[in-house]
Each structure stands twice: as C-alpha cells, then as structure tokens.
Amino acid sequence: MIEIDNVVAGYTADIDILRGMTLAVQPAEIVTLLGPNGCGKSTLLKTIAGYLLPRSGSVTLQGKNVSQIPVHQKIRHCSLGFVPQTENVFSALTIRENLQVGGHYMAPADCRARMDELCVLYPILGKKFNAPAASMSGGERQILALARALMPRPEILLLDEPSAGLSPKVLHEVFDAIVQVRNQERVTVLMVEQNAMEALRISDRAYVLSMGAVALTGRADALMRDEQVRELYLGGRAH
Template sequence: MSIDLRGVTAGYVKDVPVVRDVDVHVPTKAITTVIGPNGSGKSTLLRSVIGQTPHTTGSIVVDGAEVRGVSAHRRVSEHKVAFVPQVANVFGPLSILENLEVGGARLPRRQRRQRIAELLDTYPDLAARRRVRAESLSGGQRQLLSLARALMTSPTTLLLDEPSAGLSPAMMDSMFDAVRDTRDLHGVTVLLVEQNAVQSLEISDFGVVLVAGELAMHGPAAEILDDPTVGRLYLGAA
C-alpha cells in the first residue's frame, strides 16, 4: 500500500508548524526511512500519517484514498495502517501471548489464535518466552514484541518511530533484520523514522532527509548513503 504526502504541513499548534509543505511518495512493499537532525519533524511527519498530529494541512493519500481528516482509528481499521511508537508500545504486566491477544482483539477467536501461531513461528525468540511478562523482557525483545503485536491485524502499511532507540548494537542488528523481514515475508509497506541513519538506510529501498521541517532530499536509499553532503552532515562521514 503506497502513501503519498502532498504539501503536508503539520504541527501541534495551528500557527507554529513543525513540518512545512512536504511532498513524499512511499512506494508499496518497500522500506522508506526518514532521517534528519533532532527537531527536524521526523516523528511529526509520521504521526500526521496515522492521524495523531492535531493540525495538518495538505493531502495524505493511502493506497489511493485521502485520509486527512479521517480518525486514527479508521486509518487503522479501514486503511490497514499500523503504528509502533517509540515508547509505551507494549503492556508491561501482560505476557507476550497476552500482548498479542490484545493486538488481535478485534479478530475472531480462531483467526486470532492462528495469527499468533504464525507470528511466534516468525519470531522464535518471542515463542520461547511466550508466557513471560513484557516488563521482564530486554529492550530488544520488547521492541520485537511491539512489532509482532502491530502485525496481528495483518496491516498493509507499518509506521515505526525509532525502533532501535536505546538498543545494544547486537539488538539493533536483530531489530533491523526484523524490519527487513516484515517487508519481505509479510509484503508490508514500511515508513520508518530513525536516528541510526546509516543502518536504517542500508536496509531501506528509499530515504527521506528532513531539515528544520522541510524536505531536503528524497530518493533511493543507496543514493542518499553515497551523497557526500548527507554523509558529512547526517551520517557521520569524515
């Protein structure tokens, strides 16, 4: 499912936009990563797609349907968009199984159980701990659980806000592998916001660079990785 942002201006105060006049095309069944310095509007752009930014103008088209003005609930239920925030993305007192049950609460019981089995087969690290409370998991395991829970409803579009935040290097590798598998195994369109620019672009098909709320660059991820200006300013290149 593709996403098209056309002239999107968004923010939390009507007269003080965080993102200004952004045009971005997110292709179907591809990973698109949004990078940029802190405060550049990356998360605001993501939240405008799911409908959590209160003041948004411009056009937001998901698989051919205009969704600006449509509630976040309807974007999830009718347009098959799932969102994984950076924090508060799992229920700590609940087990892995219970978190997945909550994620698929609207599914018929048989379909929900089948979907849980499919996801636990995909993520054996979660399967081995299925009855462990989420609050007892490592940061990487919690992020993996948040991803699996988002997939319970078989979304066609997945929005991820800094999934590698606070993870060890080894767990970062596992998380980015899981994001790539989400595209490859589930055929999901992924729009990803990340501070870990290099590693996220390496698994991505396309990249977006935001600077001070405006679009600075948009194109194939490999081209952004190779761009000397982007490398010097945002990728840590010498």
C-alpha cells in the same frame, strides 16, 4: 502505498511543524526518515497515523485520501500499523496478552492463527509466550511491539526509532525482523531512525527532513556513498 502531498500540520493553531511535506512510499518499500532532533519526523508519522490532522495538503493510503480520518478509525480501517517512539509494550502483560491487544478487533480464531504465524516469523515470541513482557530484553521488546502492530495484517507499517537505545548487535536483530516481514508479507514500511547508516543498509530509499519539509531524498545506496551527504546529514564517515 503512502502518499503525502504538501502537508501542513502542527500541535497548536499558531505554529506549523510540518510545512509543506511531500513524499511517497511504494508498496513493499522500506523508506527511512532522517534528520535532526525536532525537525518533525515523529510529527509526520503521527500525522499519517491520524493523531494529528493536517491543516492542508493530503495523506493518501493505498490510493484512498484519508487526511481527515482520526487515529482510532485509521488503525482499524486503513490497514495501518504504528509503533510509536516510546512506551510501546505493556510490561505487566504477557507476550500473548500484548499480541491480543494488537488483535483486539479480530475474530478470536483469526487472532490465534495470527499469533501462531508471528511466533513462527519471530521465534522469541513463542519461546516466552506466557512470560510478562517485563522479562524481555530491549530488542525483544521492540520485536514484540513490531509483532503487536502486525497482528491485524497491516499493509502499511510506521515505525518510530525502532532501534533507539539498542546495542549494535541487537539493532541488527530488530532490523532483520523488519526486513523479514517486508519480504514475507510485502508490507510497506516507513521508519524514523537516528542510526542513519545502519538504517540505510536495510532501506530502499530515504528522505532527510529539515524544519518540517524534505531537504534531500534518494536511493539509500546512493546516499550512503555520497561523501557530502554523509558529512552534512548522516553524522560523518561510513564505518
């Protein structure tokens, strides 16, 4: 479970990017963050992950206040997986080596067992296990990035634009991969997406952000049906 309470954060001392952000994600929910470029979506994920520490307000993960715990400790001790917006696989490394990077802190036998599990969940990984990640398509690389974050069996997963740059068909494969791990491992997912309508289809709820705070929230199906919401926030008509 993720609880963000009145968080204020920014990159420089004089400018707040998050200006009193409050939201929550329940266990095993998929929640999407929407909103225009620059409104603070990636900044929120970075603040939850601990790349940025809040100036005030609190970040609570699985019931523990972890507001001031930096990223390297959070990933290791707070059951958190993070897939950033760009540069999220090592092209020169094989699929196996990329997964091993994700399993860095695990005992070798456990790391191998987890790789086997993830290759069952996502067969493409097993198929190309010893090939360099550079040989994968865009969608396959996204699935590898997801699997790498899943190596230590996180309870919480943060995904920053997992479908960026993908064709509609491949986008569905990546979204299916997200739904699959939520269903099988009950992982709690908070993701940022530009493909609003497609993301809402796999989400339980969504938050629309504006200028560093929540402008609107609701169940995904209700937001999709609301014509005014579609016009104002979701880039027009459903198709």
